[in-house]
Amino acid sequence: MDSFFFGINTQKLSKIGAIDNNGVPLSHVDHDTKLSSEEHLFSRLRSSSFLRSVIFNKGQTLIRQGEMFEDAHVIFQGKVRVTVGDSFFYMGPGAVIGLSEGIAGVPSRWTIQAETLLNTRTISIKKTIDEIRVTDSGLRSICRVTVMRTLDIHDVPESLK
């Protein structure tokens, strides 16, 4: 189990020109059929002006099992070690940490620690909930089902009712 790694292959994105040498996305790739849907999402998130960049040093803990999320993180560079009881795996670029949990108001299931120097973009949980509450009803429904599927829960979280 210790060899499992989950994330986006950023070398592929660089190779096909989806991001430049500095990791900056190139706009013309938005409709590039070479990209999978998750690579499209990752590429678009990289270019979003709404997200704030944060650096974590190697060994720094992002969240401990049982703690609540105030901010979510999207990993752009680097790797984290995810510990679940006695088991662990790794996540890298494209991994989203704590967004569904924060919106649903549930604690972290995992302890997550920077395995390398880590560059993330943060998303405020409170601002996201505020936005969901006033957004289009169709989009709100999709947010609700996405959060519930991600967390494998069957009761609608208070913030998404």
Added chain:
Amino acid sequence: MYFPSKTYQVGDVLFTRGDAANTFYMIESGEVDLFVPPANTFLVRLGPGEAFGEQAILTGGIRSATAIAVTELTCVEMTAESLQDMIQSQKTLIRPAFEALLLQLYLQNSIRSALPELNPSSAQA
């Protein structure tokens, strides 16, 4: 943005495992059952206000479950293209937040698939 609704009769199959996932459903009235392979095990019954078929959001996916109407069922249906248009039209934090939610679901599905012992219920509609 306008999304069409469609009505199904009892026993109608909305989609089956292996179908291309190009539609997301929100139930207006009625109920639908989801079954998962290999033995078509009953997964969940969904009713008004609930939604399913989120693989359509992660474009390019295929259905991993079968959906059958158990009553007369009316759903609002969104295609992957209309979902993309709706996302692109958002000009606030909701857009990256929504995209990040989809990315988290995608990764969670990968983790469930590779490490089922961490998430016993791995079925996705």
